[in-house]
Structures are given as structure tokens and as C-alpha cells.
Amino acid sequence: MKRRVIVLLFLVAAACASVPPAAQAPAQNPVHIVIVGTTDVHGWVAGHQRDNPPYGGMPVLASYLNALRAANQNRVLVVDSGDLYQGTLESNLFEGEPITLAYNAIGYTAAAVGNHEFDYGPVGPDSVVRHPDQDPLGALKKNAQLAKYTFLSANLVDKMTGDTPKWAKKSIIVEVAGVKVGIIGLSTPDTPATTVAANITSLDFTDPAPAATREAQQLRALGAEMVIVIAHMGGKCSDLNDINDVASCEPDQEAMRFLRAIPPGTIDAYFAGHTHQQVRHVINGVPVVQALAYSHSFSTIDFWVDHAAHKVTKSEMRPHTMLCTVVFTGSETCDPRRAPKGVTTLVPRVFEGTTITADAKVAAIIDPYMKRVEAKRNEKTGITTATKLTRDYEHESQVGDLLADALRDWAKADFAMVNSGGIRTDIRAGELTYSDFFEVQPFDNYPAVVQITGAQIAEILKITTASDRGLVQVSGLRYTKDNHKLTSLTDSSGNPLDPDKLYRLATIDFLANGGDGWIAVTSKIPPERISIDQSRTMRDAVIEAVSKWPQPVNVKVEGRVTVVEPPK
Numbered sequence: 086m087k088r089r090v091i092v093l094l095f096l097v098a099a100a101c102a103s104v105p106p107a108a109q110a111p112a113q114n115p116v117h118i119v120i121v122g123t124t125d126v127h128g129w130v131a132g133h134q135r136d137n138p139p140y141g142g143m144p145v146l147a148s149y150l151n152a153l154r155a156a157n158q159n160r161v162l163v164v165d166s167g168d169l170y171q172g173t174l175e176s177n178l179f180e181g182e183p184i185t186l187a188y189n190a191i192g193y194t195a196a197a198v199g200n201h202e203f204d205y206g207p208v209g210p211d212s213v214v215r216h217p218d219q220d221p222l223g224a225l226k227k228n229a230q231l232a233k234y235t236f237l238s239a240n241l242v243d244k245m246t247g248d249t250p251k252w253a254k255k256s257i258i259v260e261v262a263g264v265k266v267g268i269i270g271l272s273t274p275d276t277p278a279t280t281v282a283a284n285i286t287s288l289d290f291t292d293p294a295p296a297a298t299r300e301a302q303q304l305r306a307l308g309a310e311m312v313i314v315i316a317h318m319g320g321k322c323s324d325l326n327d328i329n330d331v332a333s334c335e336p337d338q339e340a341m342r343f344l345r346a347i348p349p350g351t352i353d354a355y356f357a358g359h360t361h362q363q364v365r366h367v368i369n370g371v372p373v374v375q376a377l378a379y380s381h382s383f384s385t386i387d388f389w390v391d392h393a394a395h396k397v398t399k400s401e402m403r404p405h406t407m408l409c410t411v412v413f414t415g416s417e418t419c420d421p422r423r424a425p426k427g428v429t430t431l432v433p434r435v436f437e438g439t440t441i442t443a444d445a446k447v448a449a450i451i452d453p454y455m456k457r458v459e460a461k462r463n464e465k466t467g468i469t470t471a472t473k474l475t476r477d478y479e480h481e482s483q484v485g486d487l488l489a490d491a492l493r494d495w496a497k498a499d500f501a502m503v504n505s506g507g508i509r510t511d512i513r514a515g516e517l518t519y520s521d522f523f524e525v526q527p528f529d530n531y532p533a534v535v536q537i538t539g540a541q542i543a544e545i546l547k548i549t550t551a552s553d554r555g556l557v558q559v560s561g562l563r564y565t566k567d568n569h570k571l572t573s574l575t576d577s578s579g580n581p582l583d584p585d586k587l588y589r590l591a592t593i594d595f596l597a598n599g600g601d602g603w604i605a606v607t608s609k610i611p612p613e614r615i616s617i618d619q620s621r622t623m624r625d626a627v628i629e630a631v632s633k634w635p636q637p638v639n640v641k642v643e644g645r646v647t648v649v650e651p652p653k
Contacts, residue, residue, distance in 0.1 A: 115389035115398050118261045119157050120313065121150065122385075124166035124358030125378035127201070127509070128176025128527070130183050130451050132380055135513070138411055138419045138431060141380035143187035143451065145408045147444035149383070149436055150191060156437040160262045163192060166358030167199025167272070167317030170228070172379070172509065172527040174458045174520055175451070180205045180224040183454040185231050190447050193234040194259055195268050198241055199317040199358065200276040203284045204528065212529050213283045221284040226252045237270020237315065240296040242289040250288070256300045258309055264390045267304030269297050269352070271316035273339060273359055278602055279506070279554075281595065293318065294346035301351045310390050311353045311397045318343060319360030319375050320368075328366050328402055337553075344369045353397045354386050365402050372400050379510075382407045409434050410441050464519040466628050469637040474512040476525075478505045478555045481646040484512055484525060485558025487638070491630040492623065493560040496534050496591035500542070500562050500576075503592065504601050505555035519628075526624045533597035535590045536614035539582030541606050542590065547571045548602045559645055560591075567649035577645070587614075593623050 123146070132142025154161045169188070170181030188196070205224035206212045214221050229236050229252040239255040242248065249255050256269040271293045277285060293316070301312045318339035324330065334341065340357045349370055357364055357375035364375040365384070374384035385403040390396070409419035411431040416424060419431070434441040474483040485508060493501035510524045542562075549557045550566040565573040575581055582588070594617045599607050607615070618626075631638060 113392050115391045116160075116262050116264050117157070118160045118162065118264055118266070118388050118390065119153060120162045120164065120266075120354070120356075120386050120388065121153065121383050122164050122166060122315065122356035122374055122376065123380075123383050124317075124319075124356070124375060125168045125199070125361055126165070126184065126380050127168055127172030127378060128170055128181070128184060129173055129380035130176060130187050131173075131455055132408065137421075138409070140419050141408045142443070143184075143191060143380070144443035144445075144448040145410060145441065146380070146383065147187075147191050147447040148410075148439075148441045149406065149408065151444065152437040152439035152441070153385075155439065158262070162194050162259065162261055162266065164194055164268065164313075164315045164356055165196040165234075166315045166319075166356050166375070167197040168201045168358065168378075169196060169199065171201040171204045172524075174462055174523050174527075175454045177205075177523075177527060177529070178458055178461075179454055180208065181228050182231065183451050185228045186450050187447055189231075189233040190450055195235045195237050195257060195270065195315060196232075197270040197315040197317045197358065198236050198238040198253060198272045200273055200279040202236075203276070203280045206281060206284045213281055221286070222250075222252070229253065237268060238272040239269050239300045240274070240291045240293045241272050242291055244287055244289055255296075256304055258304060258307060263392070264311065265307075265309050267301070267307075267309030267312040269300045269304070269312065269314045271297060271314060271318055271343075273316075273318045275339075278600060278604075282599060282604075294343055297343075298347050298351055301347075310392070310395050311388060312351070313354040313356065314352050315356045315358075316340065316343070317359045319357040319362060320364040320373065321360055321362035322364050322366055325363060325365045325404075328372075331366050331368060334364065334366060334368070340364065340373060340375075341368065344371055344373070353388070354400065356384065363405065365405065372402050374402055374405075376405045380408060406436070410443065462518065462520040462523075466517050466519060466522065467632040467636075468517045468628065468634075470512055470514050470517065471637040471639040473514045474640055476505070476508045476511055478508075480556060480648050481558065481642050481644070482508070483640040483642055484508050485556075486560070486642060486645065487512070487631065487640045488526070488627055489558045489560035491627040492532060492591045492593075494633075495626045495630040496532060496589070498534060498561075498589040498591035500588060501560040501591040502545070502562075502596065503558045504549075504596060505558060506601065507593065507595070508558070522624050522628055526622075526627070528595070530593040530595050530623045531617050531619050532621070532623045532626045533592050533594045533615065533617045535592060535597050535607070535610065535616075536587045537590045537606075537610065538584060539586055539588065540584035541610070542582060542588065543571065543574050543584070544606050545603055546574060548605060552602055554601050556646060556648070563645050563647075565647040565649065568651055572649075573647075 207219035208223040236253040320338040320340035322334040324333035361378040376382040389399040413424035476484040489501040
């Protein structure tokens with residue numbers, strides 16, 4: 086008996102010794118997942134079909150994502166950093182519905198709440214409440230209910246409840262290939278100054294840094310192995326060649342301030358938006374990406390997650406991908422300005438081994454909306470431009486001069502002021518249709534006339550020149566901006582403004598009601614001195630005025646605004 090036990094023990098020991106340690110507890114390879122980010126699509130669901138060559142649009146994006154999913158075993162998440170809707174005829178006339186349906190079909194997981202998500206106001210044609218039974222957040226709530234993705238904002242608070250509004254969440258955890266990914270959304274605290282203020286009186290936009298820090302800690306406690314932020318708070322970098330060189334990144338942008346404010350290790354990546362600029366850098370140890378707006382391109386970050394260590398061990402930011410079905414030979418772009426020198430030949434775009442073509446399923450979803458706006462889109466305005474007119478966010482521009490002059494003519498005012506943030510594209514050369522003006526000014530702002538003193542005009546320009554919200558385009562005025570300061574102001578003839586005299590200033594209701602920081606001045610103006618014409622949009626007033634000008638229209642920048650550039 087004793088001998089039999091000894092033999093048995095020997096055989097067991099021998100068997101155990103023959104099994105290598107790796108077989109007993111095989112090491113796990115890091116799990117590879119891919120996250121794609123878009124931002125500031127602004128309603129460009131069908132892309133830019135009149136450009137040569139065309140680019141952008143949800144059907145083209147869907148084709149890229151199909152290829153990316155096929156190449157990565159469906160380990161792909163798609164997120165958006167806000168401002169999905171406002172901007173095109175096909176999106177605005179249906180209050181964002183085609184965008185929501187296209188995002189559903191593409192398979193977005195989450196979207197941050199952008200400032201322009203609030204622009205539509207109640208469901209229906211009114212952009213603000215005009216009847217007691219209307220909900221100022223009605224159109225957004227309708228989209229949130231229709232969406233299969235989640236609206237996220239950890240710093241958005243309902244004043245009544247002190248918590249996140251019911252139509253949104255602070256964050257979510259989703260599982261990709263067994264990896265628990267925490268996603269936090271953030272909204273710019275500047276939202277009250279950059280949307281229709283009347284629509285968000287029930288909401289507060291709090292400090293994003295502590296809100297995100299708390300949320301990240303909770304997500305980690307709930308088992309999140311990686312945490313990313315999708316934020317409608319962006320940056321601006323002019324050189325994307327070296328991800329570790331942030332010398333070209335403006336340090337005072339919202340994204341940069343946020344990343345300095347959170348503790349190291351709080352998040353694993355940051356998908357930015359709002360500024361319509363590009364970022365592809367490691368900032369304070371965090372990979373940060375932001376692709377261009379208007380369905381131009383998307384960002385991609387690859388992650389490798391170690392299950393055993395419960396963390397991201399590696400991440401790689403790919404170059405931004407422009408949404409093209411054809412590209413210039415030897416490149417990955419269909420932008421003629423970025424084509425290799427001397428190259429004019431276009432070839433089919435191949436991405437991840439797949440030839441990119443507009444996805445038929447997504448195209449079928451948006452096609453009915455495109456057909457319903459076709460007549461209005463092609464409506465002739467009676468306006469012809471001699472050359473292409475360009476816009477400029479930070480300097481006087483041809484489009485800015487045209488809009489300000491037209492508004493001043495229409496209102497028979499002394500002066501006119503228009504915000505550059507409301508000018509969304511250039512104006513092409515040739516015979517213009519309604520859609521040309523709609524794309525320049527997609528916001529349903531109404532023309533306003535403010536009786537305002539010379540001193541108050543100067544105060545407004547002091548506020549705007551000190552901010553980063555873009556230059557005020559003017560008519561009938563001349564001013565100088567030097568190092569974010571107003572250093573001179575006269576009328577167009579060079580005469581100083583009378584500080585006590587009341588002038589007729591033509592502008593838009595957004596500004597007259599206090600947007601872009603004007604509230605510090607307009608709140609002190611008696612209501613009877615502010616007149617808003619709600620019978621037509623500012624866009625329609627501009628078309629009416631410009632159609633009476635000699636044709637073709639030719640606008641030359643004439644030095645109304647002098648910007649003294651800071652020394653480099």
C-alpha cells in the first residue's frame with residue numbers, strides 16, 4: 086500500500102513538472118481597439134458636392150468606417166465632439182433629423198453636447214419660445230430620443246434638479262473586445278455666449294476640469310480600463326508634423342487649459358472640438374486629436390490595453406483622414422491645395438485595402454431630405470459675383486464687408502456690425518443660389534437695429550477685440566485692434582464718434598440680445614431702443630439688399646479694420 090502511494094505521488098509530480106508555466110497561465114496580449122472621432126459636422130450630412138472634387142458627407146464616412154471595422158475585427162468605436170446639426174439647409178429645415186439618422190446608421194456610440202445643439206429651440210419653425218406650451222430644448226430632446234447614441238456632458242447641469250438633464254448623461258462605459266471603455270462628455274462653459282441664450286436659461290455650464298476628474302475616478306472604480314474625453318472644447322495648432330512638439334499650439338485655448346488643470350493619468354485621450362482647428366499632439370501626457378470641421382476629415386487613435394494591468398499600455402495617433410472617394414496620385418487627399426506639386430490626376434481612394442465609395446445604405450437615408458430641399462437650394466437670388474469672395478475669422482474679409490454693407494443698406498443705418506463667427510464659408514464666383522447664402526449664414530438670426538451711443542459702440546469693440554471669438558466685421562466704421570486692444574475708432578470718413586450721440590447700428594438679434602460678450606453693453610440699453618425684425622432672417626435681408634446692387638458684385642477689402650499682429 087505504501088509503495089503504491091509513493092508511485093502515485095511520483096507520477097503526479099512528473100506530470101506537473103512536464104507542464105511549462107506558460108501553459109498553466111498563458112500571458113495575454115494587449116487588446117487592440119480603435120477610436121474614431123469627428124467634430125463640428127454642422128449639418129454637412131451630404132458633404133460638399135459642389136467642390137471639385139467633392140468631399141465629405143456621411144455616406145463617404147460610412148465607407149471609411151466599414152473598411153476600418155473590417156480591418157480591425159470590428160474593434161472600432163466612433164464618437165463625436167459636438168455641433169452635429171446647425172449649418173446646412175438639409176439639416177436645419179428638419180432640425181437635425183437627417184444627421185441623427187445617419188449617425189444611427191453609421192453606428193456612433195456617443196456625442197458631446199456642443200453649443201450649437203441648442204440653436205433650434207422648440208420643435209417647429211420658431212427658434213425661440215413664442216408660446217407658453219413650447220419647450221426651448223424641444224428640438225434637441227427630440228433628436229436625443231431618436232438617437233441610438235448617447236449625448237454626453239459631465240459639466241452640464243439642470244438648474245432645477247442640480248443634475249445632468251434627463252436627455253443626456255455625464256459618461257458611459259461601453260465594452261469593445263472585452264475592454265471596458267469609459268467615455269466622458271464635456272461642453273464649453275462659453276455656451277451661453279455662443280448660442281441662443283433664451284434657449285438655455287434652465288441650464289448651467291460648470292467648470293469642466295473638476296467635473297471630468299470626478300467622473301473619471303468613478304468610471305475607474307466601476308471597472309473602466311481606459312477613459313477618454315469627448316469635449317466641445319478645442320485647441321489650435323498650426324504644425325502637426327511632430328506630435329510631441331507643441332510650440333505651434335496656442336496655450337490659452339480651452340483644451341490646453343483643461344489638460345493643465347486635470348491630474349496626470351486622469352484620462353487616456355482627449356477628442357476635441359469647437360474651434361474648427363486641427364490638433365494631433367501629446368499635451369501634458371495625453372494624446373489629443375481634433376480634425377477639421379464641416380465633415381472634412383476624421384481623427385483616429387489606436388489603443389492597446391493590458392487586461393492584467395488594467396490600463397492602456399500604448400496609443401498611436403494616426404494622421405487625420407480627409408473624406409475623399411478620389412485622391413490626387415501619390416497622396417491621401419482630394420484638396421487641390423494639398424496635392425503633390427505638379428500632380429493633377431485623381432485616382433480612386435483605397436483605405437485599409439478597400440476602395441472608398443459612398444455607402445448606399447446611408448445615402449438612401451439622407452436622399453429623401455436632399456430631394457425635399459432641392460428647389461429651395463437651387464432658387465436663384467439674382468446675384469452674381471465677379472470673383473470668389475473669401476472670409477477671414479481674425480481679419481477684415483470680403484464676405485464680412487459684403488454682409489455688413491448689405492445689412493446697413495437694408496436697415497438704412499449709420500453703421501453695421503457682424504460677427505465673424507456667424508460667417509461659415511466663402512462665396513463662390515458666378516450666379517448665386519439661395520444655398521450659397523444659406524451656407525454662408527446658416528443661423529436663423531434676424532436683423533436688428535440698435536439705437537446706441539458712440540461710447541457704447543466703443544465699449545462693444547473693446548470687449549470683442551479682447552476676446553478670441555473672432556473679429557467684428559463693420560460697415561461705416563474703421564477701427565484698429567492691437568494686441569487684443571482697441572486702439573482707434575472712427576467713422577468711415579475718419580471722424581471720431583460722438584460718445585453721447587445716438588446712432589442707428591444694424592446688427593443681428595444674437596448680438597443685440599447679448600451674444601459674443603455684448604451683454605455687458607446691450608443689457609444697459611432700454612428695450613425700446615432695440616428693434617428686431619422677425620419677419621425675415623438676416624440672410625433674406627442680405628439677399629434682398631445685394632440683389633439691388635450693380636451686378637456682378639465685386640467686393641474689395643478696403644482697410645476698415647487694421648489688425649496689428651503681435652511680434653513672433
